[in-house]
Amino acid sequence: MNLPGRGTSGHGLLDTNILVLRRILDPATLPPFMSISAITLAELSAGPHHTDDPAERGRRLDVLQRAEAAFDPLPFDADTARAFGQISALVLAAGRKTRGRISDLMIASVAAANRLPLYTTNPGDFRSLDELLTVVPVPIPVPS
Helix, strand or coil: CCCCCCCCCCEEEECHHHHHHCCCCCHHHCCCEEECEHHHHHHHHHHHHHCCCHHHHHHHHHHHHHHHHHCCCECCCHHHHHHHHHHHHHHHHCCCCCCCCHHHHHHHHHHHHCCCCEEECCHHHHCCCCCCCCEEECCCCCCC
16 A cells, blocks of 8 residues: 655554554554555565464465565665664664664664654654654554
């Protein structure tokens, strides 16, 4: 559902965890117009190779194939690379490390460069980035 008009109301970038959990999330907590980044597609593409469990590998392949069918990922381009530098600076200025968080910060950079809010179930991963990024927390339903 990647649509033009980025930066407009109702359009958001989905973090990788949203795609992984999408079947259990309340659709009302997601934007009506959704995009993903090429970084998310890379993470989903690597996922099946990180398990030896055939059932889990199948589940991860299903998530990947659904994402590939539904989205035309936003690229990590020159504007995004510049945003990544700014985001890295904010993380470091907050006394946090960028190591081990590169994928998250690259996804945040795609959102910032495209002026899109980032929808995630892990808003803490993006704290200290308020200056450049709007993060929309998405709650994970609690089983009853």
